Amino acid sequence: MIKFTNFSVSKKYQPKLSFSSSTILLFASLIPAVIFRYVIYIDNIVKRPVSSGNIVHITVSILTISVILQTLSIFLFIALIKIGPYLFSYDLLLYIKEQNNSYSIIYNYEMFSLSKFILNHYLVSLSYVVLIFSVAIFSAILFGFLARRNRYVGGLLFGQLSSILSEGKNTSLSGFVLTKISNGHKHIMYSGFVAEVAFKDGSDIDHIVLRFSEKFYFKMNPKYPGTTFLKSRPVSDNPLSSGLMYISGAEIENVHFDHYHFPRFKSP
DSSP, X not given: OOOXXXXXXXXXXXXXXXXXXXXXXXXXXXXXXHHHHHXXXXXXXXXXXXXXXXXXXXXXXXXXXXXXXXXXXXXXXHHHHHHHHHHSOOOOOEEEEEETTEEEEEETTEEEOHHHHHHHTHHHHHHXXXXXXXXXHHHHHHHHHHHTTOHHHHHHHHXXXXXXXXXXXXXXXXXXXXXXXXXXXXEEEXXXXXXXXXXXXXXXXXXXXXEEEEEEEEEEOSSSEEEOGGXXXXXXXXXXXXXXXXXXXXXXXXXXXXXXXXXXXOOO
């Protein structure tokens, strides 16, 4: 039999966990959000490095994601506990009890504090950890799937590039990068297929990585600006090179993004 008792938080309630254990639990609760963020950006062209972002914005986003994931996992965990006895033959007693302004977990007629319950019944605790990690990974995969097919969802992930990357097509993103490196009236430009573009806060670029990159000049002519793109040369003199060109955001003056659609041909 499974019982869940209703309880309310008292204003005089003081947590019984020590500072060290509560701090560990706080950091542990943020791990699913970090995993969610890692899975989203691991296979995306658009990146948002933690090291170059606003610490306040990143902290708020991780806390928000953590609260959402913890809430979903708790509801799923409770649902599994309630449904479990009907699917499998076992009798489980699990509920939370308030006593002397502190909360204890009653598990199979034994009373435990939160920390002791985690240590003594690690299999139950481990099952919840596996559940919340699974929820984090599945949610990240689902969010990435929707971001590639819906412009509004994609705006949260790709930013201004959502109009290109959220079309649900086999899209290859190219970039023409105007740098601050100059020689008189000429500026060096690079072009290639974008392997990675990392943003700081908002739309500020941290760096761009180009594949099959070529170099040419941007010239300030008396009448109108022009480029030597038709005379561009590969960055590497090795004709068999397939390396990547890293361009720091500090060296970038402007970027033009373009895209190409490659239709998916079905075999007969």
